[in-house]
Amino acid sequence: MNTPFDIPENPDSACRPPSAKDFLVDRIFRALARIGVALILALVFALIFEVGRKALPGMEKHGFDVLFGTVWDVNQGKYGILPAIWGTLYSAFIALLIAGFFGVSMAIFLTQDFLPAKLAAVFRTIVELLAAIPSVVYGLWGIYVVIPAIRPLTAWLNSELGWIPFFGTSLSGPGLLPAALVLAIMILPTVAAVSQDALTSVPMKTKQAAYGLGTTHWEAILKVMVPSAATGIFGSLVLGLGRALGETMALAMLVGNANTITVSLFAPANTLAALLALNFPEAGPTEVEVLMYAALVLMFITLLVNVLGSLLMLYAQRGNK
Amino acid sequence: MTDLSQPATALPSLQRRFEGRALRSIILTSLAWFTAIVASVPLLSVLYMLITKGGARLNLEVFTELPPTGFEMGGGFGNAMAGTFVMVGIAAAIAVPVGILAAVFLAELGPDSKLANASRFAAKMLTGLPSILAGVFAYALVVMTTGTYSAPAGGVALAVLMLPIVVLTAEEAMKMVPKIMKDAAYGMGCTRAQVIMKIVLPTGLPAILTGVMLAVARAAGETAPLLFTALFSNYWIYHDGSLAVMNPTASLAVLIYNFSGMPFDNQLELAWAASLVLVMIVLLVNIVSRIFGKPKY
Numbered sequence: 001m002n003t004p005f006d007i008p009e010n011p012d013s014a015c016r017p018p019s020a021k022d023f024l025v026d027r028i029f030r031a032l033a034r035i036g037v038a039l040i041l042a043l044v045f046a047l048i049f050e051v052g053r054k055a056l057p058g059m060e061k062h063g064f065d066v067l068f069g070t071v072w073d074v075n076q077g078k079y080g081i082l083p084a085i086w087g088t089l090y091s092a093f094i095a096l097l098i099a100g101f102f103g104v105s106m107a108i109f110l111t112q113d114f115l116p117a118k119l120a121a122v123f124r125t126i127v128e129l130l131a132a133i134p135s136v137v138y139g140l141w142g143i144y145v146v147i148p149a150i151r152p153l154t155a156w157l158n159s160e161l162g163w164i165p166f167f168g169t170s171l172s173g174p175g176l177l178p179a180a181l182v183l184a185i186m187i188l189p190t191v192a193a194v195s196q197d198a199l200t201s202v203p204m205k206t207k208q209a210a211y212g213l214g215t216t217h218w219e220a221i222l223k224v225m226v227p228s229a230a231t232g233i234f235g236s237l238v239l240g241l242g243r244a245l246g247e248t249m250a251l252a253m254l255v256g257n258a259n260t261i262t263v264s265l266f267a268p269a270n271t272l273a274a275l276l277a278l279n280f281p282e283a284g285p286t287e288v289e290v291l292m293y294a295a296l297v298l299m300f301i302t303l304l305v306n307v308l309g310s311l312l313m314l315y316a317q318r319g320n321k
Numbered sequence: 322m323t324d325l326s327q328p329a330t331a332l333p334s335l336q337r338r339f340e341g342r343a344l345r346s347i348i349l350t351s352l353a354w355f356t357a358i359v360a361s362v363p364l365l366s367v368l369y370m371l372i373t374k375g376g377a378r379l380n381l382e383v384f385t386e387l388p389p390t391g392f393e394m395g396g397g398f399g400n401a402m403a404g405t406f407v408m409v410g411i412a413a414a415i416a417v418p419v420g421i422l423a424a425v426f427l428a429e430l431g432p433d434s435k436l437a438n439a440s441r442f443a444a445k446m447l448t449g450l451p452s453i454l455a456g457v458f459a460y461a462l463v464v465m466t467t468g469t470y471s472a473p474a475g476g477v478a479l480a481v482l483m484l485p486i487v488v489l490t491a492e493e494a495m496k497m498v499p500k501i502m503k504d505a506a507y508g509m510g511c512t513r514a515q516v517i518m519k520i521v522l523p524t525g526l527p528a529i530l531t532g533v534m535l536a537v538a539r540a541a542g543e544t545a546p547l548l549f550t551a552l553f554s555n556y557w558i559y560h561d562g563s564l565a566v567m568n569p570t571a572s573l574a575v576l577i578y579n580f581s582g583m584p585f586d587n588q589l590e591l592a593w594a595a596s597l598v599l600v601m602i603v604l605l606v607n608i609v610s611r612i613f614g615k616p617k618y
Contacts, residue, residue, distance in 0.1 A: 018512045029514035033430055036422030037440045040488060043481065044443040047454070050461045105356040114353060126361050132607050133367060134542025136574045137596045140581045141367050185363045192360075218346045239449070246451020248545035253581060273453045273545070280460065280549035295457040299450075306449035310442070 048299070055296045058289030066293055072259045072275075079290040081297065083259040087269035088301070091176055091255065092244035094265070095183035099244075100237050102184070103191030107233075110192075111199040112221050124196075131189035139253030142182040147171075147254070150178060154266050171266035174256035180265075182250045187240040194239055198232025198316060199225060231316035238309035246302045248273040272298040367600075375597030378590040383598075388555055388576060394587055398595050400557045401571040404472065407558055408551060408572060409540050411476025412483050417533055420487030424529075425517055427488070428495035441492075447485035455481040456546035464550055472558065472570040475551030479543060483536040490532025494525040527613060534610035538603045544574035553579060573599045 018026070058066070062079060069080020106127060110120050154171040161167050171177065202225055210220040226233065256268020257278060272294055280291055382397050389396030423440065431437050459478035464470055498521050506516045522529070552569035553576065559565070573595050580592035 017510055018515070022512050022515065026512035026514035029517070030430060033422045033426040034436070036419050036424075037426040037436060039419050040423055040440045040443050040447070040484065041436075043484065044446060046462070047450075047458050047481075051454070051457055054461045054465070102356050102360050105353055106360055109353040109357045114350065123357055123361070126364050129604065129607070130364050132538065132542075132603055133364075134544065134574060134599055134603060136542070136544040136577045136581075137367065137371070137600055140577060140592060140596055141370055143581060145366060145370060188360060216342050216346045218349045219342065222349075242449045246449075246453065248451065248453040249578065252545075253578070273451055276453050276457065277545055277548055280457075281552060292457065292461065295454060299454055302449065302451055302454075303446065306446055309449070310445055 051292055051295050051299065055289065055292035058286075058293040062290065062293070066290060067297070070259065070261065074284075074287055077286070079287075080259070081272065081275065081294050083261050084270045084272045084275045084294070085297065085301075086261045087176070087255065088245055088271040088273070088298070090263075091180045091183060091251065091269065091271055092241055094176070094180035095187060095244045096237060096241050098181065098184035099188045099191050099240055103188050103236070103240065104195050104233060106188070106192045107195035107199055107236075108221055108226070111196050112217070112225065127189050127192050130185060135186060135247060135249040136253075138182050138186060139250045142178055142250060142254045143174075146178045146181055147173060150181070158266060165263045166265050168264040169262070169267045172268075174254050174268055175266050176255060176262075176269050177265040179251050179254040179256075179269075182254055183244050183247055186247060186250060187243045190243050191236045191240040194236030194313070195229070195233045198229040198236065201232070201317075202228045229316075231312060235309050235312035235316055238305060238312055242302055242305040242309055245305060246273055246298065248277050252277040272301075371593065371597045371600055374590070374593040375595075378594040379597060383591065383594055387557070388571070388580075388591070389587055390555065392585065396587070396591065398571075398573060398576050398591060398598075400554065401573045401576040401595065402598070403558055404551070404554070404571040405541055405573045408472050408475040408479060408547070408570065409537055411473055412479035412540050413533070413537060415476065415480040416483035416487050416536065420484050420536075421491050421522075421529065423488050424491035424495060425521075427492045429517055429521060430513065441489075444485040444488045447481070448489070450481070450485075451545075452482055452543050453545040453548075455479070456548060456550050459546065459550045467567065469567055470550060470552040470569040471567045472551055473566065475547045475570060475572065478546035478550045479540040482543060482546065483540050486536040486539065487532055490535065491525070491529045494528030494532065495521050497528060498524045530613070531610040534606050538606040538610075541606075542574060542599060542603050544572075544578050547572050547575050548578070551575070 058079075066079050066081055067085070068082055069078060070082050071078045071080050072083075106123070109115070110124055114120075115123070151171055154167075154177065157167045158170045206224060206228055207220055210224040215223065251271045252274040255271060255274055257270050257274060258268035259270050260267065262269060276291055276295055276298070279287065283291055382395065383399070384397060384402065385399045386395065386397035387400055388398055423444075427437050427441060455478045458481060459474050463474035463477050467474070502520055502524065503516055506520045511519070551572060554569045554571045556565070556571075558568075558570055577592045577595050577599065580588040580595070583589065583592075
């Protein structure tokens with residue numbers, strides 16, 4: 001080893017400059033780390049490329065008929081995913097409506113001095129644990145708890161207010177509303193956690209200034225705190241939407257898997273993720289091509305929403321600095 | 322209007338009539354309490370159902386027996402637990418080394434390089450990837466290549482989901498290591514690899530392990546990516562004296578899904594019991610990682 005100064009040779013000393021072996025290890029280690037980080041990028045490209053490549057024959061054969069077709073019949077060779085696209089968007093928006101309301105009020109409740117710190121921690125843990133429960137367990141719970149629980153209410157709504165399109169059909173087991181309810185529970189932790197971050201990052205001074213002007217607790221929250229955190233809260237909703245669009249199991253078990261386009265909350269429907277989950281295990285080669293196509297559509301939709309959400313979060317972080 | 326030319330004889334009354342905005346505050350506060358309580362109901366309901374329905378069926382037999390078919394009574398999900406452990410193990414074996422190496426680069430070697438920024442963004446996108454698409458990817462990559470549903474295919478799908486969690490939490494963990502500790506090591510003439518392996522990784526270890534455990538907990542509960550990569554099996558992964566790796570493999574999550582729709586009470590009871598076991602595993606890992614994962618510096 002060439003060192004700029006002489007170091008006395010002392011084999012017992014722990015203090016020694018890095019040996020040639022140490023430098024070699026350093027080189028290899030750094031190269032491995034670079035490979036590791038490149039693998040993440042490669043994985044994303046491989047994901048898009050691999051699914052795209054397998055979807056290509058389906059795209060060539062069926063073109064846009066798949067996107068706008070409404071019939072899914074393997075025996076006739078008809079593959080239309082429009083009802084599934086509609087169901088994906090519709091169920092996700094209903095879930096977002098519910099989870100947005102509960103998630104944002106939960107975030108306000110937990111960050112704006114309503115509770116002593118210990119009780120707030122309890123509620124925060126409850127919300128976090130909601131995220132830890134596997135979606136298949138939510139599906140099971142939805143079938144045997146949620147559907148029986150909401151059935152009397154839906155029957156009443158259907159018979160009394162059936163002229164409103166949303167209540168146009170009766171709930172006969174699985175359907176959009178129970179699926180959206182369970183979906184809302186599943187994305188609530190995302191919305192609540194990200195909104196909490198947004199609210200806590202608003203400077204203390206802002207709130208004190210509002211109080212100084214004589215606002216009530218809620219006026220300070222609604223007119224000062226929430227508008228200041230608006231970008232972050234909106235970002236939380238977009239990220240929640242991304243979650244909802246791609247969630248599979250709860251929907252496969254609860255949505256009813258009927259290829260119909262409907263606005264009725266009580267009618268069975270279908271989503272892209274549920275379509276994939278139900279048809280992939282027994283699919284033949286031609287069906288696989290179309291399912292890969294559908295997977296590509298789902299990837300495109302969720303990627304779009306997630307990129308939008310991430311950019312919003314970046315924008316919100318910059319705004320606070 | 323007070324007449325200012327006259328001397329004040331009394332202070333203006335500070336007592337105001339009850340204001341509408343005070344009432345609004347009270348209503349909104351009650352509403353906030355109401356939403357918080359309503360939002361807690363699902364968790365309590367899920368736990369209650371799991372304990373009453375799943376707890377009733379839970380006995381030693383369910384851990385050692387094979388799943389029942391049709392009208393068969395008894396049985397269990399021993400093979401599904403084994404399958405879940407094997408596949409999560411495969412996934413961790415892929416995702417943890419790659420994830421930690423990538424995090425080393427992101428946190429230490431080139432935090433602001435173009436490669437790092439692109440990869441960080443890619444990892445964030447992967448956290449939002451629908452889990453079923455990880456399954457589609459593994460299907461295209463492994464199942465279609467090898468021509469069979471298998472445990473490695475399921476493991477690859479789970480690894481795709483674990484990787485971004487490991488990377489992002491490990492990066493945060495390493496960034497928390499105080500700079501003076503690293504500077505001291507550099508000052509003593511350490512190479513970067515030595516600083517990372519002797520200072521950064523050991524100091525950040527608790528927080529890195531938290532991330533790994535959260536990723537394991539998430540992977541253990543995933544169903545969608547396993548549905549058409551590992552499929553399901555009614556047999557042990559280890560049978561006839563050999564490890565049947567390249568065969569369809571059972572998992573707890575897929576067992577719950579398959580049994581949830583069955584018209585037989587026995588299978589339904591097993592689905593609840595399996596859910597209880599799965600949730601207990603996941604919650605246990607979560608709680609343990611919370612307790613031991615707190616950084617000590």
